[in-house]
Structures are given as structure tokens and as C-alpha cells.
Amino acid sequence: MKASYDVVVIGGGAAGLSGALMLARIRRSVAVIDAGSPRNAPADGVHGLLARDGMRPDELLGRGRAEVRRYGGQVVSGEVTAVTGAAPSFEVALADGRTVRARRLLVTTGLVDELPDVPGLRERWGKDVVHCPYCHGWEVRDQAIGVLATGPMSVHQALLFRQLSDDVILFPHTLPAPAGEEAEKLAARGIRVVGGKVEGLEIAEDRLAGLRLSDGTVVRRDALAVASRLVARGALLAQLGLETAEHPLGTYVPSDAGGRTEVPGVWVAGNVTDLAAQVGTAAAAGATAAGQINAELMEEDTGLALAALRK
The missing domain is CATH 3.50.50.60 (FAD/NAD(P)-binding domain)
Structure with a gap:
């Protein structure tokens, strides 16, 4: 210099x-x-x-x-x-x-x-764990998409990803489940809400296979959207x-x-x-x-x- x-x-x-x-x-x-x-x-x-x-x-x-x-x-x-x-x-x-x-x-x-403290999430960031429907949405189109709720914009994020797939699930995780008009919007667009804390990601053959909940249930998902x-x-x-x-x-x-x-x-x-x-x-x-x-x-x-x- x-x-x-x-x-x-x-x-x-x-x-x-x-x-x-x-x-x-x-x-x-x-x-x-x-x-x-x-x-x-x-x-x-x-x-x-x-x-x-x-x-x-x-x-x-x-x-x-x-x-x-x-x-x-x-x-x-x-x-x-x-x-x-x-x-x-x-x-x-x-x-x-x-x-x-x-x-x-x-x-x-x-x-x-800054990402939620969910085991396995950071390792998949930028691959099949994404945040922006405009940056990465096309690459996960028509897949089974999960949306991990992290704040007040999570319902909005779920609705955006619904544009890319008809199989979208919102996981409230540690937040209250959507209620009132927000719940109606999700229902109107066919977005399911699955309660329970997400304890980790299930990985198979170096790909996201699902989300493991606190009760042991594994919900199959191909991609996960997270608002950091x-x-x-x-x-x-x-x-x-x-x-x-x-x-x-x-x-x-x-x-x-x-x-x-x-x-x-x-x-x-x-x-x-x-x-x-x-x-x-x-x-x-x-x-x-x-x-x-x-x-x-x-x-x-x-x-x-x-x-x-x-x-």
C-alpha cells in the first residue's frame, strides 16, 4: 500500500x-x-x-x-x-x-x-438451509420446505416460500403459534403449522432429510428457510x-x-x-x-x- x-x-x-x-x-x-x-x-x-x-x-x-x-x-x-x-x-x-x-x-x-441455536443448522447454511426466497428460492422450488419461526416476519417468510412450493410447513419452534388473521392467511394458502421445539436437523446422504422435534417426531423436509x-x-x-x-x-x-x-x-x-x-x-x-x-x-x-x- x-x-x-x-x-x-x-x-x-x-x-x-x-x-x-x-x-x-x-x-x-x-x-x-x-x-x-x-x-x-x-x-x-x-x-x-x-x-x-x-x-x-x-x-x-x-x-x-x-x-x-x-x-x-x-x-x-x-x-x-x-x-x-x-x-x-x-x-x-x-x-x-x-x-x-x-x-x-x-x-x-x-x-x-446470527442463526438460531439448532444443532446442524449452521453446517447446512447456504445449502439446503436458506433465508431469502429471491436469492435461493428457485433452487428449492417444488420441494418440501420448512420455515423455522424466529421472529415477527416468519409468517411473511412462509407466505413468500409458498410461491415456490405447495408443500410448506411453518414450525413455530420456541415462539407462540400464529393466531388470528396470521393463522387464517396460512390456512388460506395451505401452509401447515407444526408445533413443538425443533431439537435438530436430520441429515441423510449429505442432504437435509427432516426436522427432529422435542417429542422425537421427525418431520420430513427437503429444505429449511430461516430468517437470521x-x-x-x-x-x-x-x-x-x-x-x-x-x-x-x-x-x-x-x-x-x-x-x-x-x-x-x-x-x-x-x-x-x-x-x-x-x-x-x-x-x-x-x-x-x-x-x-x-x-x-x-x-x-x-x-x-x-x-x-x-x-
Whole structure:
């Protein structure tokens, strides 16, 4: 890395690489620092992304890194441990002892999926345990689908997956069974509700075979939908005085529509601020934030040039 850049991007997923690409193409010096822990790593492919549907996540990121480098941007492997200072002179420290300065920061660290404590669930995550009907629904279409209730959106999730299969069961697990209008909606769509705590997953031939309940009953299922709690990776921003906020789905870092945060000189994009963003949405947000950052730097550069001219 160089000693300083116009922009340091923390996080090398779709949002970060897209933002870096835009900045590099406008001839801003930019470095992406990536810890190498993408949220979608367990998935077989990225879906719903025009012209790239089904591409492996690692291949998509590899292409993105190559594109950033093609225009002079740098992509660096490393974990950021501290961010200090203020615009136009932030200092970013890495775990290996390296430091770099930046006039502006674009934080695209994403989020962490907190899953229910059900034995076997984490191991099947991204395979036949899924969360998003738009990201993974086609791949489990017409299968026997279970929906593990984790919060107030579970009935909504069951109704969405009903679009993909006529065999959907909602497992309230540790939550009360749906009542009133919610129960009527499920009944109207032919979604069964099976009570009892889910004690674990039954696996056969490296595939989900069913859900084991507390009474020993095993309910056959081919796929399981689980709404994880989405927790923004915002610890670094807390060092700058920017705290995460609560959301019905988890936590996020607040920003305006362009990704600008309350801390001058700091932008966010992707899942760290938009919990529901898919890959395409995150990439678009990164590009939008990059445009905003460049515009602000342009005004700053022009102001400095004017001051020098008027001396």
C-alpha cells in the first residue's frame, strides 16, 4: 500500500468493489482493504444478478478485484483493527501493523447472520438451509420446505416460500403459534403449522432429510428457510462515534440515501446499512456512494486550488 489515498474502502464485497471501481475510473487514488470473509461464501451461486446469475461468489469477487486493479485501484488483503482521525486525514490500522491515511472512508463491511441455536443448522447454511426466497428460492422450488419461526416476519417468510412450493410447513419452534388473521392467511394458502421445539436437523446422504422435534417426531423436509438476525459489522465505526441502530431485522449503520453517515467524511454502502440488500443492490449503493464521495473531494480540491490562486 501507499502511505495515503483519496479513499480507503473497508470491505471488499460487491458494494466495496463497485465503489472502488467508480472511484478508480474517475482517477481517484483508492485502496480496498478486505478481510476475506464474505457473507455469501457458503452459497453455490449468486442469483438475481443480471447477466451474472448463478456465478460463484468467489468468481464474482475475483472479477471485481481484477476490474478495480485494471484502473489503478489497489485491493489489499488484511483486517482493519482501528480507524482514527477525521476528514481529511483518517488513519486506518491493520492487524499486521500497517497503517494508511485516507481523505475519505467508504465502509462496506456487511453483516453477520446470527442463526438460531439448532444443532446442524449452521453446517447446512447456504445449502439446503436458506433465508431469502429471491436469492435461493428457485433452487428449492417444488420441494418440501420448512420455515423455522424466529421472529415477527416468519409468517411473511412462509407466505413468500409458498410461491415456490405447495408443500410448506411453518414450525413455530420456541415462539407462540400464529393466531388470528396470521393463522387464517396460512390456512388460506395451505401452509401447515407444526408445533413443538425443533431439537435438530436430520441429515441423510449429505442432504437435509427432516426436522427432529422435542417429542422425537421427525418431520420430513427437503429444505429449511430461516430468517437470521442480521447484525451490521459496525464496530470500527463506533471508534469514530458512529453507533449502530436497531432494526426489526437486526442492527444497521444509519446513513442517507447516498450512503453519507453523521460522521463527516465517512460513507457506508451495502448490507452494513441496508440489511435487505442483495448483491446487485449493494453494488449499486457502492457506486452511488462513490459518486457522492468524488463530488465532495472535487469541491474540496477546487477550494484548495482557489485559495492557492488568491494568495
